[in-house]
Amino acid sequence: xxxxxxxxxxxxxxxxxxxxxxxxxxxxxxxxxxxxxxxxxxxxxxxxxxxxxxxxxxxxxxxxxxxxxxxxxxxxxxxxxxxxxxxxxxxxxxxxxxxxxxxxxxxxxxxxxxxxxxxxxxxxxxxxxxxxxxxxxxxxxxxxxxxxxxxxxxxxxxxxxxxxxxxxxxxxxxxxxxxxxxxxxxxxxxxxxxxxxxxxxxxxxxxxxxxxxxxxxxxxxxxxxxxxxxxxxxxxxxxxxxxxxxxxxxxxxxxxxxxxxxxxxxxxxxxxxxxxxxxxxxxxxxxxxxxxxxxxxxxxxxxxxxxxxxxxxxxxxxxxxxxxxxxxxxxxxxxxxxxxx
Amino acid sequence: xxxxxxxxxxxxxxxxxxxxxxxxxxxxxxxxxxxxxxxxxxxxxxxxxxxxxxxxxxxxxxxxxxxxxxxxxxxxxxxxxxxxxxxxxxxxxxxxxxxxxxxxxxxxxxxxxxxxxxxxxxxxxxxxxxxxxxxxxxxxxxxxxxxxxxxxxxxxxxxxxxxxxxxxxxxxxxxxxxxxxxxxxxxxxxxxxxxxxxxxxxxxxxxxxxxxxxxxxxxxxxxxxxxxxxxxxxxxxxxxxxxxxxxxxxxxxxxxxxxxxxxxxxxxxxxxxxxxxxxxxxxxxxxxxxxxxxxxxxxxxxxxxxxxxxxxxxxxxxxxxxxxxxxxxxxxxxxxxxxxx
Numbered sequence: 001x002x003x004x005x006x007x008x009x010x011x012x013x014x015x016x017x018x019x020x021x022x023x024x025x026x027x028x029x030x031x032x033x034x035x036x037x038x039x040x041x042x043x044x045x046x047x048x049x050x051x052x053x054x055x056x057x058x059x060x061x062x063x064x065x066x067x068x069x070x071x072x073x074x075x076x077x078x079x080x081x082x083x084x085x086x087x088x089x090x091x092x093x094x095x096x097x098x099x100x101x102x103x104x105x106x107x108x109x110x111x112x113x114x115x116x117x118x119x120x121x122x123x124x125x126x127x128x129x130x131x132x133x134x135x136x137x138x139x140x141x142x143x144x145x146x147x148x149x150x151x152x153x154x155x156x157x158x159x160x161x162x163x164x165x166x167x168x169x170x171x172x173x174x175x176x177x178x179x180x181x182x183x184x185x186x187x188x189x190x191x192x193x194x195x196x197x198x199x200x201x202x203x204x205x206x207x208x209x210x211x212x213x214x215x216x217x218x219x220x221x222x223x224x225x226x227x228x229x230x231x232x233x234x235x236x237x238x239x240x241x242x243x244x245x246x247x248x249x250x251x252x253x254x255x256x257x258x259x260x261x262x263x264x265x266x267x268x269x270x271x272x273x274x275x276x277x278x279x280x281x282x283x284x285x286x287x288x289x290x291x292x293x294x295x296x297x298x299x300x301x302x303x304x305x306x307x308x309x310x311x312x313x314x315x316x317x318x319x320x321x322x323x324x325x326x327x328x329x330x331x332x333x334x335x336x337x338x339x340x341x
Numbered sequence: 342x343x344x345x346x347x348x349x350x351x352x353x354x355x356x357x358x359x360x361x362x363x364x365x366x367x368x369x370x371x372x373x374x375x376x377x378x379x380x381x382x383x384x385x386x387x388x389x390x391x392x393x394x395x396x397x398x399x400x401x402x403x404x405x406x407x408x409x410x411x412x413x414x415x416x417x418x419x420x421x422x423x424x425x426x427x428x429x430x431x432x433x434x435x436x437x438x439x440x441x442x443x444x445x446x447x448x449x450x451x452x453x454x455x456x457x458x459x460x461x462x463x464x465x466x467x468x469x470x471x472x473x474x475x476x477x478x479x480x481x482x483x484x485x486x487x488x489x490x491x492x493x494x495x496x497x498x499x500x501x502x503x504x505x506x507x508x509x510x511x512x513x514x515x516x517x518x519x520x521x522x523x524x525x526x527x528x529x530x531x532x533x534x535x536x537x538x539x540x541x542x543x544x545x546x547x548x549x550x551x552x553x554x555x556x557x558x559x560x561x562x563x564x565x566x567x568x569x570x571x572x573x574x575x576x577x578x579x580x581x582x583x584x585x586x587x588x589x590x591x592x593x594x595x596x597x598x599x600x601x602x603x604x605x606x607x608x609x610x611x612x613x614x615x616x617x618x619x620x621x622x623x624x625x626x627x628x629x630x631x632x633x634x635x636x637x638x639x640x641x642x643x644x645x646x647x648x649x650x651x652x653x654x655x656x657x658x659x660x661x662x663x664x665x666x667x668x669x670x671x672x673x674x675x676x677x678x679x680x681x682x
Contacts, residue, residue, distance in 0.1 A: 049678070151678045216557065217658040226672055227661040233654040268676040306647035313574040314655075317558040320568040331567055335609040337390070337492045 001027040002181055005077040005101055006059070007066060008084030009035070011140035012112055014044050014148045016081055016182075017059045018051060023184025026079070029061040036064040038146045048140075048150035050187045068100035076103040079178060081110040085278070086118055088288040089319065090328070095125035104128050108174045112136065112156070114207050114274070115289025116200055116297060119161035130174045131161045133196045135203045137264065139271060151269060156182065157193035201246035202253055205261045207273075207290045209238035212311045215275035215285060216318075222270040231262055234307070241305040245298030275315075284322050287315035342368040343522055346418040346442055347400070348407060349425030350376070352481035353453055355385050355489045357422055357523075358400050359392060364525025367420070370402040377405040379487045389481075389491035391528045409441035417444040420519060422451040426619070427459055429629040430660065431669070436466035445469050449515045453477065453497070455548050455615070456630025457541055457638060460502035471515045472502045474537045476544045478605065480612060492610060497523065498534035542587035543594055546602045548614075548631045550579035553652045556616035556626060557659075563611040572603055575648070582646040586639030616656075625663050628656035 004026040006017050013030065020026040032039055043056035067074050080098055102109065105128040111118055112134040119131050139152035158179050160171035172194065179192045193199050210221055213234050217224075224230050239258045246253050265271040278285040295308045323329045345367040347358050354371065361367040373380055384397035408415050421439055443450065446469040452459055453475040460472045480493035499520050501512035513535065520533045534540050551562055554575045558565075565571050580599045587594050606612040619626040632653045639646045664670045 213655075213658075217655055217662070219658050219662055222675075223662065223665070223672065224658075226670075227658050229654060230658040230661070234651070234658065266676070266678060268673050269678045270675050307651050310575070310648050310651035313570060314554075314558055317554075317560050317565075317568050317571040317575065320571070321558070321560055321564065324564070329567075331564065332609050334563075334611050335607070337607060337610045 001025065002078045003075050004028050004079040004081060004181075005067065006030045006081045006083060007098055007101075008082060009039075009059075010083070010142045011148055011150065012136075012138055013081070013083035014046065014057070014142070015048065015050075015138055015140045015150050015154055016083055016112060018046065018048075018054065018057055019154065019182055019185055019188050020081075021059060022051075022187065023181060025181045025184045027061075028059045029063060029067070029077075030059040031063050031066050033064065035142070035145045036062065042146060044146050044148055046148040046150065048148070049152065050150065050154055066097060066101050069103060070100065077101055077107050079110055079181075080107050081112060083112045085274075085284070086113045086115055086286045086289045087284045088286070088292075090284050090323070093121060095121055099125065102126055102129065108132060108178065110134055110158075110178060111161075113289070114203065114211075114286060116204065116293035118289050123161070123163055127163070127165050129163070130166060130171050131163060132158060132175050132178060133161050133200065134158045134190075135199045136190075137203075137206070139265070141277065151271070154188040154190070156188070156190040157199045158182070158190050159192065159194045159196040159199065161196055197249065198246075198251045198253075201242070201249070201251045201294070202257065204242050204246070204290070204294050205239050205253060205257055206264065208242050208294050208308065209235055210261060211273040211275050212287065212291050212315060213238060214273050215279050215287075216311060216314050218276060218280070220270045220272040220276065221265040222267040225262065225267050235262060238307045238311065241298065241303070241308050242294060245294055245301070245303045245305065248298060248301035248303050279318060282322065282325065284319060285315065287312065287319060291315060342366065343419045344416050345369050345420040345422060345522075346408065347371045347422045347424060348439055348442075349423060350380075350400075351424070351483045352489055352491065353477075353479055354422070354424035355387065355398070355483070356389065356391075356479055356481045356491050356495055357424055357453060359387065359389075359395065359398055360495065360523055360526055360529050361422075362400060363392075363528065364522060366522045366525045368402075369400045370404060370408070370418075371400040372404050372407050374405065376483070376486045377403065383487060385487050385489055387489040387491065389489070390493065391491065391495055407438060407442050410444060411441065418442055418448050420451055420522075421448050422453060424453045426615075426625070427454045427456055427627045427630045428625045429627070429633075431625050431664070434462060436462055440466065443467055443470065449473060449519065451475055451519060452502075454630075455544065455627060457545065457634035459630050464502070464504055468504070468506050470504070471507060471512050472504060473499060473516050473519060474502050474541065475499045475531075476540045477531075478544075478547070480606070482618065492612070495529040495531070497529070497531040498540045499523070499531050500533065500535045500537040500540065502537055538590065539592045539594075542583070542590070542592045542635070543598065545583050545587070545631070545635050546580050546594060546598055547605065549583050549635050549649065550576055551602060552614040552616050553628065553632050553656060554579060555614045556620050556628075557652060557655050559617060559621070561611045561613040561617065562606040563608040566603065566608050576603055579648045579652065582639065582644070582649050583635060586635055586642070586644045586646065589639060589642035589644050620659060623663065623666065625660060626656065628653065628660060632656060
């Protein structure tokens with residue numbers, strides 16, 4: 001049994017926990033925040049395309065803090081699976097969050113997170129650790145406290161981010177091992193995919209474009225397909241910009257992928273992607289890793305990206321407003337300008 | 342006394358009514374909708390930078406329908422002042438709305454409305470009538486039913502749209518007469534400005550850019566000046582696109598106007614421009630005349646306008662959603678995709 005920690009247990013983390021635990025090869029500890037009390041008592045209620053209805057799923061261990069291995073007598077974690085949102089512009093950083101649980105040179109850090117360049121701060125913080133990438137279209141949401149609805153088959157693409165301090169084969173082996181542990185329950189079909197860059201740029205077609213445009217317009221992916229000209233004038237041109245940026249980094253995303261991504265969610269699912277959900281709930285969204293990083297990457301290689309630039313700065317403005325609401329930004333008091341005399 | 346009709350009596354229309362009636366040269370009939378009962382009984386309560394506090398303003402005549410001159414025994418209106426929103430993509434058209442009150446060849450139709458090319462459908466419908474343009478930064482809002490807060494001096498620029506069927510001097514005279522009637526009360530300072538195109542493109546710097554970007558980000562004009570990079574990366578580039586489009590039509594908008602417009606609203610006013618207010622209230626916004634028309638005009642003359650293109654299509658998607666909410670658009674029923682087995 002591989003000792004495994006899952007940090008962040010919303011829609012994606014819970015399905016990961018269920019896959020890992022039901023396979024019987026991992027002992028799963030989950031770190032919960034807002035849903036801790038509820039799940040500790042009742043477990044998760046899950047309606048899943050892969051697993052059917054699971055009335056009450058209890059991870060092996062449920063915690064409300066990240067384990068601190070220097071203070072607690074806990075077996076080191078071999079895999080630390082991170083499924084939190086990656087809000088690069090709002091502290092704490094993921095590195096700071098997981099640091100107490102990481103055993104240098106031993107723990108394999110798995111990032112089941114969106115966006116580009118997300119491994120860089122992790123590798124900076126943990127230069128002797130293997131860091132894996134897992135990319136999936138596991139459309140899974142926590143629709144109420146501890147209530148998970150999972151609407152896309154979990155077909156994760158798993159590979160190692162290149163850590164130049166470590167042997168490449170050792171990193172590959174860790175990725176392949178994780179695939180085996182993850183799929184042991186037989187309910188999902190993850191694949192080892194060594195071309196992590198290609199995999200991540202491919203998903204950016206969805207996330208940098210559909211996800212961000214849904215967030216900005218507050219149209220879900222079904223309505224986006226129905227609304228006047230939205231797909232033709234927003235989604236497709238944005239995806240072409242991402243294709244061009246990916247190409248500048250050697251990743252050839254076939255033209256057909258554009259249509260695949262546009263129609264990935266059936267219209268009648270009316271699926272609000274993650275950033276749209278975040279904005280609806282007044283939460284921070286991960287626009288920096290999902291839009292900002294590919295935009296900066298593309299611009300750095302001279303790729304024109306006018307639409308992504310607009311989307312990025314709109315989302316940045318929206319994020320600023322969320323920061324203001326949360327007290328991270330303060331503004332001058334309002335004054336009455338209506339009557340001067 | 343010049344018989345004058347005002348159609349639409351929200352923030353802008355009420356200040357126009359007050360200016361016209363208090364000057365003593367116009368007999369004012371107003372057409373109200375949602376605030377009719379309240380205003381009929383209590384009048385408007387106005388807090389105005391130009392007029393001070395007006396506890397109860399009663400227009401000479403208050404109606405809840407557009408007068409129908411073919412059915413009612415009413416003196417023809419010399420001026421028909423239109424201060425409704427101009428929602429070009431949602432019926433009824435302004436022409437259809439005012440048609441029963443228009444006397445062909447006599448009524449002067451005054452458009453105190455935002456946007457470009459708004460006179461075209463009016464001239465098509467009323468080819469023998471003079472149509473005037475009034476452009477103002479009269480920041481006036483109906484903050485509650487019949488409650489008007491007016492925060493910018495009303496310095497309207499008034500001129501005639503060119504009606505090629507009529508004598509130019511007669512059109513000019515009608516515009517100059519209207520200026521006199523409008524300013525007779527001494528509380529505002531409208532100007533006769535024959536270069537209507539320049540005046541309207543100038544205001545588009547504010548409306549196509551700040552107004553639309555505030556609407557899309559839901560940041561007011563104060564927060565727009567405070568938020569990370571929003572002015573530099575959204576507002577200024579959009580204004581440069583409008584300057585370039587205006588230039589393509591022979592209108593030279595000086596560079597300094599960009600900063601003037603950005604700082605027109607003091608930060609501490611935290612002013613939500615009209616389209617932002619509309620979206621907050623779930624209403625249609627006038628993005629077609631304010632963003633769509635200048636965009637189409639610029640593109641028709643080969644001006645690159647990538648940011649305005651993005652803003653236009655985002656607002657179009659948002660408008661589609663409002664149409665869906667109001668039943669103008671219907672969509673397929675949702676289906677449950679979470680559990681297939």
